[in-house]
Amino acid sequence: MSQRVTLAKALNMGLRRAMEDDDKVLLMGEDVGKLGGVFRITDGLQKDFGEDRVIDSPLAESGIVGTAVGLAMRGYRPVVEIQFDGFVYPAYDQIVCQVAKIHYRSRGRVKMPMVIRIPYGGGIGAVEHHSESPEAQFAHTPGLKVVTCSNPVDGYWMIQQAIACDDPVVFLEPKRQYHADKADLDDQATPDPLFTSRIVRPGTDATLISYGPMVKTAMKAAEAAATEGRSLEVVDLRTLSPLDMTPVLDSVRRTGRAVVTHEAHVNLGMGAEVAARITEECFYSLEAPVLRVGGFDTPYPASRIEEDFLPDLDRVLDAVDRSFDY
Amino acid sequence: MSQQSGDGFGPDLAEVFGPAHSDGGPELVQLLTPEGERLHHPEFDLDFSAEELRGFYRDMVLTRRLDVEATALQRHGELGIWAQLLGQEAAQIGAGRALRPQDHVFPTYREHGVAWCRGIDPLQLLGLFRGVDHGSWDPEERHFGLYTIVIGAQCLHAVGYAMGMQRDGDVGTGDPDRDAAVLAHFGDGASSQGDVNESFIFAASYNAPVVFFCQNNQWAISEPIERQSRIPLYQRALGFGFPGIRVDGNDVLATYAVTRAALQRARDGQGPTFVEAYTYRMGAHTTTDDPTRYRLSDDVERWKLRDPIARVEVYLKRNGLVDEAFLEAVAEEADQLGATLREGCKALPDPAPLSMFDHVYAEMTEELAAQRDGYAAYRETFEGGVA
Ligand SMILES: Cc1ncc(C[n+]2csc(CCOP(=O)(O)OP(=O)(O)O)c2C)c(N)n1
Numbered sequence: 001m002s003q004r005v006t007l008a009k010a011l012n013m014g015l016r017r018a019m020e021d022d023d024k025v026l027l028m029g030e031d032v033g034k035l036g037g038v039f040r041i042t043d044g045l046q047k048d049f050g051e052d053r054v055i056d057s058p059l060a061e062s063g064i065v066g067t068a069v070g071l072a073m074r075g076y077r078p079v080v081e082i083q084f085d086g087f088v089y090p091a092y093d094q095i096v097c098q099v100a101k102i103h104y105r106s107r108g109r110v111k112m113p114m115v116i117r118i119p120y121g122g123g124i125g126a127v128e129h130h131s132e133s134p135e136a137q138f139a140h141t142p143g144l145k146v147v148t149c150s151n152p153v154d155g156y157w158m159i160q161q162a163i164a165c166d167d168p169v170v171f172l173e174p175k176r177q178y179h180a181d182k183a184d185l186d187d188q189a190t191p192d193p194l195f196t197s198r199i200v201r202p203g204t205d206a207t208l209i210s211y212g213p214m215v216k217t218a219m220k221a222a223e224a225a226a227t228e229g230r231s232l233e234v235v236d237l238r239t240l241s242p243l244d245m246t247p248v249l250d251s252v253r254r255t256g257r258a259v260v261t262h263e264a265h266v267n268l269g270m271g272a273e274v275a276a277r278i279t280e281e282c283f284y285s286l287e288a289p290v291l292r293v294g295g296f297d298t299p300y301p302a303s304r305i306e307e308d309f310l311p312d313l314d315r316v317l318d319a320v321d322r323s324f325d326y
Numbered sequence: 327m328s329q330q331s332g333d334g335f336g337p338d339l340a341e342v343f344g345p346a347h348s349d350g351g352p353e354l355v356q357l358l359t360p361e362g363e364r365l366h367h368p369e370f371d372l373d374f375s376a377e378e379l380r381g382f383y384r385d386m387v388l389t390r391r392l393d394v395e396a397t398a399l400q401r402h403g404e405l406g407i408w409a410q411l412l413g414q415e416a417a418q419i420g421a422g423r424a425l426r427p428q429d430h431v432f433p434t435y436r437e438h439g440v441a442w443c444r445g446i447d448p449l450q451l452l453g454l455f456r457g458v459d460h461g462s463w464d465p466e467e468r469h470f471g472l473y474t475i476v477i478g479a480q481c482l483h484a485v486g487y488a489m490g491m492q493r494d495g496d497v498g499t500g501d502p503d504r505d506a507a508v509l510a511h512f513g514d515g516a517s518s519q520g521d522v523n524e525s526f527i528f529a530a531s532y533n534a535p536v537v538f539f540c541q542n543n544q545w546a547i548s549e550p551i552e553r554q555s556r557i558p559l560y561q562r563a564l565g566f567g568f569p570g571i572r573v574d575g576n577d578v579l580a581t582y583a584v585t586r587a588a589l590q591r592a593r594d595g596q597g598p599t600f601v602e603a604y605t606y607r608m609g610a611h612t613t614t615d616d617p618t619r620y621r622l623s624d625d626v627e628r629w630k631l632r633d634p635i636a637r638v639e640v641y642l643k644r645n646g647l648v649d650e651a652f653l654e655a656v657a658e659e660a661d662q663l664g665a666t667l668r669e670g671c672k673a674l675p676d677p678a679p680l681s682m683f684d685h686v687y688a689e690m691t692e693e694l695a696a697q698r699d700g701y702a703a704y705r706e707t708f709e710g711g712v713a
Contacts, residue, residue: 034620035548058518058554059477059546087476090520125406127435128460129475267693296697301682303406303457308679308701318704 002186008178010152010185011041014159015079017187019049022077025163028055028064029081029117038083039119039178061091068114069098077113077163084175085120086129092137099168100143112168115159119175120148121213121263122310125303132300133264135212138170139241139273146241147194148172150215152183154238157191165194174213181216197244199251203233206257206320209248209274211237214261214311221316232320240270248274249281256287257323261311266294288326291319350604351558353572357579360632362640370583376647382423382578383642384656386415386635389439391660392448393609395667396438396455400613404671405455409436413576413608416634417541419443420581421509421603424589428496428506430469432484436541437473437511444470448663449670458674477512478519481538484510485525488534488592497535498595507535507592509585515546517562518554526566526598535592537585538563538600541575543607548620563600575605576634606632679705 005013019025027042033056036043046054057064061082068078082088088095095116102110122131139146145167149155155173162169192198200215201222210218215236222232233251237243252258258278260271271292278290293311301309355370393411400408411418414436422443425431431440438451446463454461454473461472474480488508491497496506516522517540529536542559544551555562563570573584581603588599606629610617642648683690683698 030546031548033548036619038547038614056549056553059515059549060518060520062520063518090476125457127407127455127457127475266697296682296701297694298682298686302459302677304676305679305682306457309682314708315704 001188002184004182005152005156005185006179006182007149007152007155007173008039008041010156010183011159011173012043012045013185013187014156015042016045016048018079018160018163019045019053021160022163023053024075025077025079026053026055026071027079027081028057028068030057030059030064030083032056032081037081039175041117041119041173041178042081061087061089062094065091065094065099065116069094069102069112072112072114073102073110077115079115079117079163082116082118084126084130085118085132085134088116088118088134095138095144095168095170096141100141103167104143111166113163113166114168115162115165115171116168117159117171117173119178120172121174121176122300122306123176123213125306127303128300131303131306133262133295135170135172135240135262136264136269139270144168144170144241145195145239146170146172147239148174148212149238150174150177150212150236151181153185153191156185156187158194158238161191161194172212176213177216192238195239195242195244197235197237197239197247199233199247200236201232201234203231203255205231205255206259206323207233207235207248207251207255208316208320209235209237209258209260210262211240211270212262214263217311217313217316218261221313221320224313224317225320230320230324237270237274243273243277245274245277245281248278252278252282253285256285257320258286258290259293259316259319259323260290261293261316261319263295263310265297266292267297269294288323291323293319350572350574353558353560354574354604355571355580355584356574356577357583358577358637358641360576360637362637362644364641367580367583370580370587372579372583372586374579379638379642379647380652382419382582383635383638383648384659385419385423385439385442386578386638387656387660388663389415389419389442390635391663392438392442392451392667395664396452397609397613399452399668399671400455405452405613406457408455408613410607410609410612411436411438413606413629413634414541414543415439416578417575417581417603417605420578420583421511421539421585421601424582424585425509426502426506426589426593428469428504429589429593430471430484430487430491430506430508432471432480432487432508432510433473434477434480434511434513434516435473435475436513440509440511441470444468446470448667449674452667452671453674456671456674458677478516478522478525481510481512481516481522481525482528484508484536485528485532485534488529488536489532491535492532497593505593507537507589509537509539509589511539511541513546514540514542514544514551514554514559515549516540517559526563526568526600529598530567533595533597535595536598537588537592538598539585539603540601541603541605543575543605545607545611545617545621547611547615548617558602560600560602568598568600570600570602572602572604575603576632576637578634578638
């Protein structure tokens with residue numbers, strides 16, 4: 001059946017279906033029960049699945065993730081919600097030192113089928129610690145898988161696929177898209193596999209590579225460029241670890257130019273990895289160096305100037321222009 | 327896994343500790359009842375001058391006005407968000423007025439009343455919630471730290487700072503102008519965080535001059551206190567090796583008396599104390615919260631009867647300690663504060679875009695300077711250039 005839904009609703013529906021399909025799936029986190037989470041992603045789930053499966057936790061992120069490790073060892077599939085990106089760090093030790101390494105340490109005997117959901121990114125006018133983009137910190141950790149959705153349809157399928165995955169998945173939700181746009185969701189469709197990237201707009205002159213909250217900006221940039229006679233191809237990475245470079249490399253071989261954009265700080269960000277791989281694999285196809293557009297290498301600034309921090313349409317197009325100047 | 331009574335996972339909580347949302351129980355230190363009756367306490371009794379009482383009243387009225395005004399400003403789109411303190415005025419003014427100038431405060435994001443006592447310009451608080459900065463006051467100038475949003479993190483800083491005071495010989499000298507202590511604020515929800523529990527361990531281990539001041543307002547967003555603790559919070563302190571006291575957080579006299587005693591104990595070199603100010607969050611958690619989804623309006627009604635300001639007002643009036651002129655003057659002052667905040671908030675300038683590159687490091691890096699210059703040049707290409 002098809003219906004028009006927001007990303008928030010799609011994630012809610014995806015979680016619901018995963019819980020119906022597998023009674024080992026548990027949701028845990030601060031305020032996920034009665035309140036339905038501060039973003040209402042788990043709205044109504046406690047009412048329908050009970051307090052034993054939708055668990056309001058004490059206010060302790062290390063505790064939430066650490067107990068989820070134990071539950072996973074015991075055969076459950078915990079899906080934990082971190083309330084905001086900036087509050088994942090109290091749990092960082094558990095995620096990086098334990099969640100990521102237990103399968104390895106146990107030589108495959110202990111699985112960690114855990115999903116760590118994090119609303120991330122800026123653009124909502126929030127105070128400190130509510131607008132971070134920590135993806136590179138997790139993608140840099142072997143043993144974790146890191147994915148991010150950019151639209152309701154992906155949100156619906158990807159959350160279910162992440163839950164079904166036997167590895168721990170850091171699932172990044174672009175919070176400024178939660179209620180932004182609706183899309184047609186057909187719950188009978190066959191989704192793309194989880195760890196794949198995808199061309200979301202075909203083009204011939206340059207490749208724009210993005211993910212999560214910046215895909216919308218990239219699409220707008222491509223539209224704007226089209227009015228000036230430039231055809232930009234847009235790739236939504238969707239998966240950050242593992243990185244699915246095949247569609248990216250194919251695209252760059254055709255277009256000869258690449259611009260990578262994300263909200264996170266540029267230095268040592270995802271863009272650096274993507275640019276390095278493109279350079280290694282398609283050096284002779286490139287007409288210009290791979291360019292990056294990201295947040296500046298400052299802490300996330302006060303919200304009144306976050307629009308200056310975040311890459312926008314103009315900064316992306318400026319990079320495209322620079323690419324064509326070579 | 328439900329924690330209701332009779333779930334087979336533990337004793338019947340209501341039987342052991344009384345109903346969850348009680349009046350605080352017999353252990354509650356109280357000096358002024360909700361009806362405005364003065365009580366006496368064997369350990370924490372104090373004499374208050376009429377002047378002091380009127381001062382408490384004025385502080386609480388003005389703090390409430392700040393809160394109401396900020397909430398309204400958020401509704402009008404002037405603030406991104408506001409963390410309300412409605413109902414917690416007595417806890418904060420009692421604690422804030424118990425401080426000496428040399429003491430140091432580590433606040434959460436909701437200590438507007440304590441900030442008031444420390445002489446922080448309320449407009450600076452608004453600036454943070456408006457999004458023009460991350461807190462523009464100098465933490466050392468009035469010994470009031472920047473607001474901390476990550477739950478509980480500041481408790482460890484507080485203990486470290488207290489250890490520093492100890493090392494500097496500013497504890498236990500007997501000199502009232504020198505001996506200092508630290509006041510660390512946090513909520514009932516925060517009491518579950520590792521950082522808070524670790525701060526208890528460090529404080530006890532080093533006998534640090536710190537007072538842990540928990541405003542148990544019964545809720546951590548939607549989660550009731552029972553989700554954080556199965557025993558009254560103040561009883562936890564004993565397990566860490568220092569005393570805990572539960573005080574009526576809606577009674578400014580008791581909060582003042584208890585905090586004062588605890589701070590003095592710390593300044594004298596006798597180590598940490600845990601103060602649990604038992605109170606209630608009358609408003610929402612923040613302006614983005616909707617408490618009707620999880621909270622009973624009956625509870626709110628019950629707590630309205632324990633309003634911290636009303637009981638002082640009744641006491642003052644009944645004992646002839648105020649006249650109409652005083653009350654009108656305070657009301658007038660509150661109106662003025664409201665007007666100042668309304669105008670001042672709207673007039674707070676947005677930061678210059680390039681200011682985001684300032685203060686990332688004490689010593690600017692070439693790398694970042696290049697990014698800043700690049701962005702400045704980029705902005706120049708637009709009409710108007712750099713703002
Ligand atoms: C580490 C961390 N996790 C989650 C949050 C989001 N959050 C902000 S306030 C809050 C509830 C805090 O409750 P409590 O400690 O009781 O203090 P109160 O706000 O009720 O005064 C939560 C979960 C946060 N700020 N920091």
